Amino acid sequence: MYTRVDTTDKAKPGGTYNSVLATDVVTLDPLSAATFNTLDIVAAFTYPKMLQFSLSKYPKLSKGEVEGQLAESYELSADHLTLTFKVRPGMRWDSRAPTNGREIDSSDVVFSWNKYAQVSPLRGDFVYSSSNPSAPVESVSAPDSRTVVFKLHHPDASIVQLFATSVLFYNMPKESDGGFDPKGTVRGYGPYVLEDYRPSTQFLWAKSPNYYVKNRPFMDKISLPIVPEYATRLSQFKAGNVWTPVHRQEDILPTKKDLPVLNLLQGADFPKTPWFLSFGYEGNSPFKDERMRQAVSLIFDKETIIDITSNRPAFESQGLPIPVRYMATIGPGWEGYWIDPQDEKKFGANSKYYKYDVPEAKKLMAAAGYTGSEVALYYNQGQQYGTQYLQVGEALAGMFNDGGLKTKSDPREYQNDWLPNFYYGYAAGNKGFTGVKWMAERTYPTVASQLFATLHKDGPRFVGMTPTGNNAQQGDPKVNADVEKIRNEFDLEKQQALVHDLLRYMAGKAYYIPVQFPVGTPGFSLYWPCVSNLGAYVGFAGSNTAAETGLHLWIDTTKPPLGPG
Numbered sequence: 001m002y003t004r005v006d007t008t009d010k011a012k013p014g015g016t017y018n019s020v021l022a023t024d025v026v027t028l029d030p031l032s033a034a035t036f037n038t039l040d041i042v043a044a045f046t047y048p049k050m051l052q053f054s055l056s057k058y059p060k061l062s063k064g065e066v067e068g069q070l071a072e073s074y075e076l077s078a079d080h081l082t083l084t085f086k087v088r089p090g091m092r093w094d095s096r097a098p099t100n101g102r103e104i105d106s107s108d109v110v111f112s113w114n115k116y117a118q119v120s121p122l123r124g125d126f127v128y129s130s131s132n133p134s135a136p137v138e139s140v141s142a143p144d145s146r147t148v149v150f151k152l153h154h155p156d157a158s159i160v161q162l163f164a165t166s167v168l169f170y171n172m173p174k175e176s177d178g179g180f181d182p183k184g185t186v187r188g189y190g191p192y193v194l195e196d197y198r199p200s201t202q203f204l205w206a207k208s209p210n211y212y213v214k215n216r217p218f219m220d221k222i223s224l225p226i227v228p229e230y231a232t233r234l235s236q237f238k239a240g241n242v243w244t245p246v247h248r249q250e251d252i253l254p255t256k257k258d259l260p261v262l263n264l265l266q267g268a269d270f271p272k273t274p275w276f277l278s279f280g281y282e283g284n285s286p287f288k289d290e291r292m293r294q295a296v297s298l299i300f301d302k303e304t305i306i307d308i309t310s311n312r313p314a315f316e317s318q319g320l321p322i323p324v325r326y327m328a329t330i331g332p333g334w335e336g337y338w339i340d341p342q343d344e345k346k347f348g349a350n351s352k353y354y355k356y357d358v359p360e361a362k363k364l365m366a367a368a369g370y371t372g373s374e375v376a377l378y379y380n381q382g383q384q385y386g387t388q389y390l391q392v393g394e395a396l397a398g399m400f401n402d403g404g405l406k407t408k409s410d411p412r413e414y415q416n417d418w419l420p421n422f423y424y425g426y427a428a429g430n431k432g433f434t435g436v437k438w439m440a441e442r443t444y445p446t447v448a449s450q451l452f453a454t455l456h457k458d459g460p461r462f463v464g465m466t467p468t469g470n471n472a473q474q475g476d477p478k479v480n481a482d483v484e485k486i487r488n489e490f491d492l493e494k495q496q497a498l499v500h501d502l503l504r505y506m507a508g509k510a511y512y513i514p515v516q517f518p519v520g521t522p523g524f525s526l527y528w529p530c531v532s533n534l535g536a537y538v539g540f541a542g543s544n545t546a547a548e549t550g551l552h553l554w555i556d557t558t559k560p561p562l563g564p565g
Contacts, residue, residue, distance in 0.1 A: 017243070028185065042203075052069040053548065158449040164542070308388075353510060358402075530563070533554055
């Protein structure tokens, strides 16, 4: 097992860091992108956020504290309705035309926010409007070249963290409005500049010569070829052409056996975000009856899912223990918020719905009058969520059928069908499906922001729910009210108590059924030894790897595959 050690004092700058991507992006413009891929693959490298999460040194874990990035400082007013940023001086856009190394100022932030508020399909977490009344930010202004003031329509306990997360708002130069086409060209300011991009082939990032963090990043370049086929990514890793994790869990131990020199790293923390099952409520959907939803929660074997996704038996046979915590609407990494659904004394009577109990599931289905009609299991057929997501989808369909719920897998095309009709289905006001959805989930910077986005009727990724069987777009009034209380509660202990109550309620209503994936464990990964400072710095949920933990990685040319070790 690899031991996390801070080697910064030995770091030598230079070299090209070799990683890989499984998918390309549709656009390079993070302010108009409809998916999070552009933010992760493009913006994280080269466009600044206002804030970022503070790092911790292992074994200490990050608690979600924030610090400035584009903002040198920030202040939230006593009434929680005004957030003021001071722009860090001396930060300059890309030296190439049309930005020509111009200094970033507050007008860039105002331009970026206004564009984001008008065109971003991802703006629902942030941008208040009459059609999105639960989002917090009402307006932005720039009193001078270094000051930006965000006015809030109402308090939101997550507001500071929303400006730090890697999957929401980034800043871009004003010149992207007509001076260049941001969909195909990058002119940013970050730790890297885009040296070369060939669609469906590769990204090549080069170190920014004037990044504000002194002597960072260490690497001169980052090479990211786009390789959709898992087998090809794996073979390239084994050949030493890719240094970072590509593996399914079942391939980690065989690869380590073939190449003992590789570093085996276990995650530092439990995951914070569950992936889950939710339901369609249209027409004659059987899932209007909560007993059918409860049956689904009981009918799949959580322990088998853990074994599939973590390869637990193989790791434990090698003396590598895999601790497990069950998901419960939120991930088990949210210390203080999460309560263990396997602990009936703490969780309460609804903990029974997180058990694996096929006989009880069949009783519930019979009581609901289920006669064996076929239901669809919808999921994304593409590689955007990884190969294990597809494996779990097929495993779930098999478990449902074995448990008496006649199920047909119905994978859907990602961009034009899955996203608008299923992932964003109820949030977009769409109708037309009656089955079960196997849903991937994004990372959120706070528990409150996750609960709002997915469980509240105004949330941008609202999953749909109804206590009566009708009007699923309006949600459950109790859940809506509870989420609003959580979002507006700034006292930590009170907010956590409200979350505990909601978790118990959600277990019984079974609108949103967590599936142990990403597994409720700190998983394993493989790296080539030349990747140094690995795991020494720990980020928070929603951290930007390229501009945060990635700044401290360096290439040790004395170690494999570059040197003998």
